[in-house]
Amino acid sequence: MNNLTIKIEKDGLEYHAWCPELKGCHTHGKTIDEAKLNLKDALNLYLDVLIDQEIHREIVEQELETS
Numbered sequence: 001m002n003n004l005t006i007k008i009e010k011d012g013l014e015y016h017a018w019c020p021e022l023k024g025c026h027t028h029g030k031t032i033d034e035a036k037l038n039l040k041d042a043l044n045l046y047l048d049v050l051i052d053q054e055i056h057r058e059i060v061e062q063e064l065e066t067s
Contacts, residue, residue, distance in 0.1 A: 004043070008035050022046050 008017045011028065017035035018026040027042045029035030 006036075006039065008032055008039075017042075019043060019046075 004019050004021050006017065006019060008015050010016075014028045014030055015032050015035040016026065016028050017039040019039070022043070025039075025042055025046045027035065027038040029038050
């Protein structure tokens with residue numbers, strides 16, 4: 001299994017957290033721990049959407065093959 005890179009930087013009064021490998025997967029928090037927790041939630045949501053999109057794509061392809 002590949003590991004994802006986690007980046008956290010100070011951004012004004014908060015911390016900006018993101019995963020460079022997943023375009024658009026960004027969040028923030030008032031503390032580093034909060035930013036990490038928020039990023040964990042963001043990663044789960046991001047990956048859930050990718051899985052849903054893949055399932056939808058497979059269903060459409062199956063329907064096209066049986067048509």
